[in-house]
Amino acid sequence: MNTRKRTQDASGRGRRRPGENKQEVCERRASPVTPVKKVWHKPNFFCWRFMQYRFEDFLTCVDPAFKKFAVGVHESLLRESYKIKIESRASGITVSYSHPKTRRGVLNFFFHKKKLLTRIYADNLARYNNFINRIPERMEKEISKATLCKRLVNQGECNPKCIKGYDFFIGNSRYQMCRYNCFEFEVNAESIPVLTEFIENERKER
Numbered sequence: 713m714n715t716r717k718r719t720q721d722a723s724g725r726g727r728r729r730p731g732e733n734k735q736e737v738c739e740r741r742a743s744p745v746t747p748v749k750k751v752w753h754k755p756n757f758f759c760w761r762f763m764q765y766r767f768e769d770f771l772t773c774v775d776p777a778f779k780k781f782a783v784g785v786h787e788s789l790l791r792e793s794y795k796i797k798i799e800s801r802a803s804g805i806t807v808s809y810s811h812p813k814t815r816r817g818v819l820n821f822f823f824h825k826k827k828l829l830t831r832i833y834a835d836n837l838a839r840y841n842n843f844i845n846r847i848p849e850r851m852e853k854e855i856s857k858a859t860l861c862k863r864l865v866n867q868g869e870c871n872p873k874c875i876k877g878y879d880f881f882i883g884n885s886r887y888q889m890c891r892y893n894c895f896e897f898e899v900n901a902e903s904i905p906v907l908t909e910f911i912e913n914e915r916k917e918r
Contacts, residue, residue, distance in 0.1 A: 765798040770805045770821065778828055781904045782821060785911055792915065794818065811918050818914060830907055832895040836917035837878055843913055845882055847906055852882055854897055859890040 767786060774782055786807075790796070793812040798805060804823035811818060820831040837844065861877030862870035865888055877891040887894070895910070897903050 765800060765805055767796070767798060767807065770798060770807050773804055773823065774828055777901070778899050778904070781899065781908065782828075784908070785819070788912070789819070789915065814918075818918065819911060828899040830895075830897055830899060830911075831893070832897075832907075832910055832914065833891065834878065834895055834910070834914050836914060837880060839917045840913040841880060843909065844880060847882070848902060851897055851903060851906060852885075855882070855887060855889065855894060856885075858887075858894045858896070859892075861888050861890045864888040 771779055771782065786796075789809045794809045795812055795815070797808045797810070799808075800806075801822070804826075806823075807821040808817060809819045810816060816835065817833045819833070822829055822831065861879075863872075863874055863876045864879055875891050877889050878894050879886075879888045881887070897907060899907065
């Protein structure tokens, strides 16, 4: 007895249907197969990653005590025609601002552990270097936790296309930090006046 299973295609052509004789099976196998059209069905769920967010959506997540600061920064950069990008990440909504001509980033608002933080890209720090010497000790500690810039410390260990970080002094301490997390600060009552001045200094030099 042949126990080999007959190969079947998607139409079931290799199987005898109920009430079908051998001749009908042979005729059906010889007939061309009508291709089955695959229909794409729209998912019944909404993907949050493709939502269109507004600045007002970001503000709903901001502590009321810090909303005035966030709005002030937002409006001052928009007056200078800075480009704005708002998107959602796992930690919450992020807001990014970039220069209208160079497209280089100047500032990010983002959340970490439900706290609002800023990331400042101080490309022109050398032009207002005296400012950095006046920042509070707590903010200097945040700088000291940043990643070392490998292009400044050891060029061979980093991608040559990576933008160099910052090389500066605060008092007698030298910092050679990565551009992407050097100036990340928590927004609070103490840091707001310093952040406002910092952002304004960088904006003027762009």
